[in-house]
Ligand SMILES: Nc1ncnc2c1ncn2[C@@H]1O[C@H](COP(=O)(O)OP(=O)(O)OP(=O)(O)O)[C@@H](O)[C@H]1O
């Protein structure tokens with residue numbers, strides 16, 4: 471086929487949402503470039519084509535998504551589909567945590583190779599650790615790298631509905647997940663553990679939670695599932711053993727805190743007497759989300775003051791304000 475015929479083929483297959491025809495035309499185009507010894511272009515195109523993990527994992531991207539499942543009673547959506555473009559480099563974690571995440575992605579990408587040895591990639595991952603340490607952010611970064619959207623499970627909508635509906639709601643959610651390749655996020659997962667142990671609750675909730683765990687055990691498909699919690703102590707062993715991997719998030723050390731301050735203060739120039747290493751030293755116990763909040767507050771002080779340089783005072787005031795807020799939170803005021 472000529473150059474223009476191939477391009478036309480690509481357009482037509484896009485229009486008719488025919489994934490197979492699209493892939494065929496795209497591959498033919500790459501082969502054509504290779505024959506013409508345009509090796510760099512061919513490699514680049516190949517990379518772009520196969521980067522979309524979902525295509526190589528057999529998901530039909532062009533078929534429109536099935537409708538979002540909703541609570542029968544109130545019509546609330548039971549999940550949300552979210553798209554992210556987060557830079558993995560912006561995620562600052564302990565080396566051990568980051569390499570665990572990278573390993574999960576490598577196994578996911580190489581699922582076909584593992585299968586030839588009768589092995590499976592890790593698919594159910596529990597993320598635990600203090601608030602604001604990057605659990606949710608990590609899932610967003612992984613979604614960005616793998617080019618697979620996040621299915622964010624709305625536990626509130628599933629569980630708060632009329633109890634008789636809950637089991638049906640869960641089935642709808644799992645049916646949806648099993649019909650595609652997704653990064654699934656069960657955020658604030660402790661709600662499951664909490665309800666399971668709550669003796670004041672009606673026995674039916676316990677039944678629903680057990681039902682959920684069974685569905686989790688038997689889930690089919692290629693999706694990568696993450697559950698995140700900052701109350702891991704609430705989860706009992708029966709829940710823990712459902713997961714192929716557990717990744718714990720630590721508070722950042724001094725060097726990481728310094729990098730976090732630098733990263734989040736980057737939008738403005740900094741005054742010479744603004745001492746970031748001092749701020750990093752004094753912020754022991756703060757999470758990356760706390761540091762981000764302080765940095766944003768400091769930046770805003772300079773901006774609303776129409777200054778293009780951040781002063782030492784901007785940062786100091788933001789830290790004082792943050793500490794005050796923490797004291798209020800702990801009831802020390
Ligand atoms: N490790 C990190 N590196 C860089 N930025 C981070 C990191 N952790 C958190 N942040 C920033 O803080 C924001 C909030 O973090 P995130 O929602 O991921 O925390 P979390 O661990 O899920 O907390 P929670 O347990 O309260 O849900 C992120 O969107 C990001 O901007």
Ligand SMILES: [Mg+2]
Nearest residue numbers: 605606657698
């Ligand atoms: Mg979170």
